[in-house]
Amino acid sequence: MEQQKQRVSEGMVSENILKRWETRGVSRRDFMKFCSAMTATLALPMTMMSRVAEAIEADNRPPVIxxxxxxxxGDSEAFLRSNQPTAAQIILDYLSVDYHETIMAAAGHQAEAAKMATFEKYKGKYIAIVEGSIPAAEGGIYCTVAGNSALNIAREICGNAAATIAVGSCASFGGIPAAAPNPTGAISVSQAVPGATVMNLPGCPLNATNLTAAIVHFLTFGKLPATDSLGRPKFAYGKRIHDNCERRAHFDAGQYAEGFGDAGHRQGWCLYKLGCKGPETFHNCPTVRYNEGTSWPVQAGHGCIGCSEPQFWDTMSPFYNRLPNVPGFGVEASADKIGLGIAAATAVAFGAHGVASALRKGDDVGSEQVKKED
Ligand code: SF4
Known part of the structure; x- marks a missing residue:
């Protein structure tokens, strides 16, 4: 049965493409797993898999600064350490990352020359990726690279990019450096370069699967995915953590851990009373997870701290205080409310199933039809 499913999905991608990836050391099974996971993460129908495979294979891939x-x-670390699904091998090796201070062999003037060569040659065509916030106080003196301020660099590089992706909460919303009293005047990329096309991938750190999927979307359709009012792609930030959380049934049943290590905590009960911010946070952590889809904070026993929301360090703290006025809390008082809560959670769980299973069970490629959201 599994072999049959693999044959079905392989039939969606040209034999030549599969063979070329095999010669590059990526087995056809791994390549299909990658394409199906990307297609599912982007909430595209599986019939789009061949187009995704062709886009990744094409020669006109844009360079990245x-x-x-x-x-x-942390965002570079998250991306480079991710094996699922061979993101570094498939995207980094075949996307031309012309400038990345952490991983490039060149340094100093050589590195700057590489950046400016890409900038001049591919003006308006490269993808700019920004990690970290941009200090704007006192003319931007708190962060300089090669004698130039981050503010000036961002304006020049992002202002002339085909698209800019702000990775992590600092680049997206200012993050921890922007927390009160914000001594460096840290701002986000979209604040620093108001005219640029910027997509935000907040999170501490970002989820590597979401960055890979966003790049794959750009390669496939020539544009970044649809975003919400905060510039976050809907495929990754369209649903509340609380609505996809595996502990949600315990929230609805009024079963809460009261302290770390108590009986409820050990049994996987809801972490709301321990300060979980999942009811007010939008991100696909529960379905995509981290570390090859192994786990995420709530699964590991710690409440969500709301790191993908703007100014989370100020607005979501104290992290161990419970959120006020969460609808549904204390639902034991009303059986009707319990029923409504469970019905809503079940509907969302069905919607998330395709994404979750595609990411966790690569063998099932071709067996899921994920509804397109947009
Ligand atoms: S409050 Fe937190 S732990 Fe509880 S169900 Fe919501 S997201 Fe999950």
Whole structure:
């Protein structure tokens, strides 16, 4: 049965493409797994898989200039350490990352020359990726690279890019450097370069699967995915964490951990009373997860801290205080409310199933038809 499913999905992608990836050391099974996971993450119908495969294979891939400003490099780490689904091998090796301070062999003047060569040659065609916030106080002196301020660099590079992707909460919304009292005047990329086309991928760190999917979308359709009012792609930030959380049934049943390590906590009950911000946070952490889809904070026993929301360090703290006025809390008081809560959770769970299973069970490629959201 599994072999049959693999044959069905392989039939969606040209034999030549599969063979070429095999010669590059990527088995056809891994390549199909990658394409199906990307298609599912983007909430595209599986019939789009062949187009995704062709786009990744095409020769006209845009170069990437990855800039690191006021951040901790956690987003680069998250992307480079991810194996699922061979993101580094498929995207980094075949997308031309012409400038990335952390991973490039060149340094100093050589590195700057590489960046400017790409800038001049591909003006208006390259993808700019920004990690870290941009300090704007006192003319931007708090972050300089090669004698130039992050503010000036961002304006020049992002202002002339085909598209800019702000990775992580610092680049997206200012993040921790922008927390009160924000001594460096840290701002987001879209604030620093108001005219640029910027898509935000907040999270501490970003989820590598979402960055890969956004790049795949750009390669496939020539534009970034549809975004919400905060510039976040809907495929990744369209649903509340609370609505896809595996502990949601316990929330609806009024079963809460009261302290770390207590009986409820050990049994996987809801972490709301321990400060979980999942009811007010939009991200696909529960379905995509981190570390090859292994786990995410709530599964590991810690409440969500709302890191994909603007100014989370100020607005979501104290992190261990419970959110006020969450609808449905204390639902034991009303059986009707319990019923409504469970019905809503079940509907969302069905919607998320395709994404979750495609990511966690690569063997099932071709067996899921994921509804397009947009
Ligand atoms: S409050 Fe947190 S732990 Fe509880 S169901 Fe919502 S997201 Fe999950």
């Amino acid at each position: 990855w800039m690191e400003f006021q951040g901790c490099t």
